[in-house]
Amino acid sequence: MRLKPWKYAVAIWMTCVLVVGFLLPIPDIPILKESARNLFLHVPMWFTMAVCFGAGLVYSIRYLNNQSMELDRKAESATQVGLLFGICGLITGSLWARFTWGTWWTFAEPRMNLSALAMMIYVAYFVLRTAFDNPEKRAKLSAVYNVFAATTIPFLLYIVPRQLPSLHPGAEGNPAFSEITAPELRYIFYPAIIGFIGLSIWLIEILNRYKKVKFQIEETSI
DSSP states (O other): OOOOHHHHHHHHHHHHHHHHHHHSOOOOOTTTGGGGGGGGTHHHHHHHHHHHHHHHHHHHHHHHHSOOHHHHHHHHHHHHHHHHHHHHHHHHHHHHHHHHTSSSOOTTOHHHHHHHHHHHHHHHHHHHHTTOSOHHHHHHHHHHHHHHHHHHHHIIIIIHHHTSOOSSTTSTTOOOHHHHSOHHHHHHHHHHHHHHHHHHHHHHHHHHHHHHHHHHHHHHHO
16 A cells, blocks of 8 residues: 555655754753753654644544544544653653753652653543443543543643742753754754654554454454
């Protein structure tokens, strides 16, 4: 099966972004130094996670209004890819913490811990899906839970951490985000966000097609 042109574009785009991003000379940024290159991975992954979770929320709301199993599959696929990028965001954040704060993990950093909590909430979404054999009941309860999970993200990742002392950029001596994203970094940072979002759309499509084929096989085997 041949790839669609936009998928070739995403592959070429991401390759160029990552190659240029890791070859581009980095300005001397206090504390971060060469680890500032992680900006091209860590932050875009969180943006992509938010987009995927947002898509999962939309599909879940649509399912509650029009109970189509296709919408449930799309909600599950989008949420699955969102969780993947969220976990990758935690891993790259932990690596960044090791080189800038001297530790892989610290409970003194609220954003890091609340992000982990947010991922656990979404892990529970998939645990919930395994608890029911009836597809309709599973889809309905999963959709309701997904709406709840999505509403926690702004609070756990943005609102609450801003009210607490933090080691993240803009607090406790760390350079603010506007200082990190110097012009030469922004030329890679913003395209990286677009590239990762494009990659996530590709992954969601693959997952959704796989689930659809699996569902059709199960239906014909009954």
